[in-house]
Amino acid sequence: MQQQIDSWIREIIRWFGFVPNRDLSGWILLIIAVVLGLIVNVIVTWVVRAILNRQNPDFLLIMRRHLRWAFYVFVPSLFFLIATNLQSERFIRRHPVADKTAEVFFLVATTWLLIKLLKFGEVLLIRQYDTTKDINLSQRKFVTQVRFIRRTVGLAIIIISASLLLITFQGSRKVGLSVLTSAGVVSVLIGFAAQKTLGNFLAGVQIAFTQQIRLDDAVVVEKEWGRIEEINLTNVVVRLWDRRRLILPITYFVETPFENWTRSDASLTGAVLLYLDYSVPVERVREKAKELAGNDPLWNGEVFAVQVTEILPTCIVVRVLVSAADASSAFDLRCNMRERLLQFIRDEYPQSLPQTRLQLADELKPKEIIEGPAS
Incomplete structure (x- = not known):
């Protein structure tokens, strides 16, 4: 085995034009490793692209986005580490600086690749989940757990690599x-x-x-x-x-x-409060609110109610309850109901809008006092 390694090294050195001697620096191995690493990168990239470009182009796109540069750095670092650990004192005098550089370079590249692999795995797991919709509760739960685990494992990898x-x-x-x-x-x-x-x-x-x-x-x-x-x-x-x-x-x-x-x-119930005069026909308002809710696509049909919830000194409080699929829809539905009910009351029953009543003192006196005694 040792003779085979010596033969390979001799051929590589002759190919680069160097005379075999023990003064060959480890930095020459860096050049050889980088060249071999780039060749391997090109070959692997071409093979993966040829396989995935036809079958799964989305998978290839995600892989290129997250793994390309980390893999391009990792392969030369691996070749460099292997080259600096070759035991062949007949041809190579090991250089301490080159050896240490190879170890550090490989450790950093490996850490980078592992972090990117975690991110790549996370994207593959959650890419089919839509977390923007409130109703997808189980999907958002899974995505939250996957991201937290990825960050925790990534932090552990960084600590171990730093050590x-x-x-x-x-x-x-x-x-x-x-x-x-x-x-x-x-x-x-x-x-x-x-x-x-x-x-x-x-x-x-x-x-x-x-x-x-x-x-x-x-x-x-x-x-x-x-x-x-x-x-x-x-x-x-x-x-x-x-x-x-x-x-x-x-x-x-x-x-x-x-x-x-x-x-x-995700569904919510929204309340619309109307401050109206005592003379408002509540039943008519209830019918109109029911009609407006039924014609609004934001209403999910689960909750509806129109009730007089309070009587104040100057008006009554009519509360309209409607439900929607999520918070945003509930807010928009409340705005729609408030606007259309106000328009309905203003057009059909303007006297039912809040009013301030004043009664003069003369109006409180008995009629006979105002008109005088009968003759």
């Missing part, structure tokens, strides 16, 4: 071993600052599996309505109705009460 990178250097080997065995991490987590970070992480685990919030859930936080846009390891990004972003620590959703309008069902 291995420290181990490769003599001066920081003890630090790398401490981090890798979690001794250094545990000692740091004892500090007060790290307690909040650990609390955020545990809160993220709780949210991912208890599903208190999911991606695209409609929530009310800090008296603002919005949707969950991102669930990260330490914070949650809420996209408010006016396109602002509210960033909250993830522990907020564990420790603070909030409203989740799509927790178990």
Whole structure:
């Protein structure tokens, strides 16, 4: 086997025009490795494209978007690492700098490729799910869990890679071993600052599996309505109705009460309050509201009611209840009902709009006093 390796090395050196001697630097192997890596990249790319371009072009597009550059870097780093570890003292004098560069280069490239593979797997799993619709509760639950697991595993890979990178250097080997065995991490987590970070992480685990919030859930936080846009390891990004972003620590959703309008069902009941005069024909308003709701495609037909809920000194309060499939539809339906009922009352019963009544003192006197005694 050793003779075969020596023969290969001799042929490669002669092909590049070098004289076989023990002074050959390891950096020459870098050039050879990069060239071979590029050749392999071209071949693999061509084969994969030829296979997938006809059968599954979407899969090929996702693969190119997430894996192309990481794979292009990984293959030359692998060849470089193999080349620097060849045991052939007859032809190559191993160069310490080249050896160390190969290890670091390969470790960084491998970490990058693994992170991209996680992202590639996540996209493959969730690409057929539509999280923009409130009714897709199970799909949004699955997507939330997949993204949290991907971020957690990615963070673990980065920590392990950083530890291995420290181990490769003599001066920081003890630090790398401490981090890798979690001794250094545990000692740091004892500090007060790290307690909040650990609390955020545990809160993220709780949210991912208890599903208190999911991606695209409609929530009310800090008296603002919005949707969950991102669930990260330490914070949650809420996209408010006016396109602002509210960033909250993830522990907020564990420790603070909030409203989740799509927790178990996306449908909502909306209320329209009408302040009308005592003379309003409530039954006629009820019939018209029923007609308007039935003609509105936003009404899902589950809830409808028209009731007088309060009598005030100057008017009565008529409440109209209607339901819709989601929060956005419920808001638009309420606006439609409010606008059309107002138009109906204004056109048909204008005297039923709120009025202020004044009665003069003379009108309160008995009629005989005003007209005088009968003669």
